[in-house]
Amino acid sequence: VESQQIIVEVNHCVSAVPVNVTSCVGHCRSSSMYSAAANSMMHQCECCHEATTSMKQVELTCADGSTLQHSYSQVESCRCRTETCSAGATTRAQRRRRR
Template identity: 60%
Template sequence: MKYTTTSIVISGCSTAEPVEINSCSGNCGTSSMYSAEANTMMHYCSCCQEATTSQKEVELICPDGSKVKHSYIHVESCGCHVTDCDAGTTATPGTTRQRGRRR
């Protein structure tokens, strides 16, 4: 998980102090493997995303001195979640490019 401290600004109103905004990043497993039984390629993909979140509320101060409440999603933890692989990136049978040998 990545921890970032920044001000929240909405319609010119901003937090008096920077707040912690967490985000998820990192490597999760992906694989592509031939299945003899299915006679096709089997794909497994996962992505790093939020696992648990909470709602946080902050006070924004506007240029005219007024104050507004704003709630935002705070990331508590991250994890690898199974997702669909992009079918557009799979080569059709017989179209695999092979590297030529140098002489």
């Protein structure tokens, strides 16, 4: 679980202070490997997903001076989940590394 501090903005209302927002990032396996038995490339893809979350609230202040409570999900733990690999799909980061 990674975290970062952000200002939350919803419908022109903003949090007075930065809010700690968590996310699941990387650390899951993916591979492409030739299989002689299948005479083709075999792909394994895992994506990082939230396993447990909790609801948090932050007070937002609007331009007219009013306030409202905004609820958001906080990632508590992450896990790797097997996904179907998309043929030929690459991320921008992967394309940049190849150059």
